Amino acid sequence: MTTASRLPDPYTSGSGASLADILERVLDKGVVIAGDIQVNLLDIELLTVKLRLVVASVDKAREMGIDWWEEDPALSSRASRREDGRRTEELQARNERLESRIAALEAAAGGRGEAAT
Known part of the structure; x- marks a missing residue:
């Protein structure tokens, strides 16, 4: 066989x-x-x-x-920290602009004798 x-x-x-x-x-x-x-x-x-x-x-x-993964915040901790730092700087700048506007409004209201709320 x-x-x-x-x-x-x-x-x-x-x-x-x-x-x-x-x-x-x-x-x-x-x-x-x-x-x-x-x-x-x-x-x-x-x-x-x-x-x-x-x-x-x-x-x-x-x-x-x-090397796109090095710049993607979802994939790279270094890129994530850079993105967080950039966002923090933007928020700080926005906060400073808002505070200066509030101070200007309070100064304008104080000059007219109105109470600021």
């Missing part, structure tokens, strides 16, 4: 590259996946979706000039 020949299993350890090796290579080199989806009705474009996916390590992304 003969046995049917079996094709080699691509996921066995004898394949030469493990999943970790493949992932390391992809992250080291980087992979770009790009595609466009268009929805047309009677030659009228209703919707266009442009997809761009980059899979790379952080170091490789920086080499490519991609």
Whole structure:
């Protein structure tokens, strides 16, 4: 009785590259996946979706000039602190403007003999 020949299993350890090796290579080199989806009705474009996916390590992304996560307050504590500092400065400036307006209104009301509320 003969046995049917079996094709080699691509996921066995004898394949030469493990999943970790493949992932390391992809992250080291980087992979770009790009595609466009268009929805047309009677030659009228209703919707266009442009997809761009980059899979790379952080170091490789920086080499490519991609560092948007460093400026996003939701993803970077440093950017979040900068955003909080900017908001604090804006609120302080607004508070000073409001206080100066109140002081001017009180001075104008005091000159007319009216009580300020």
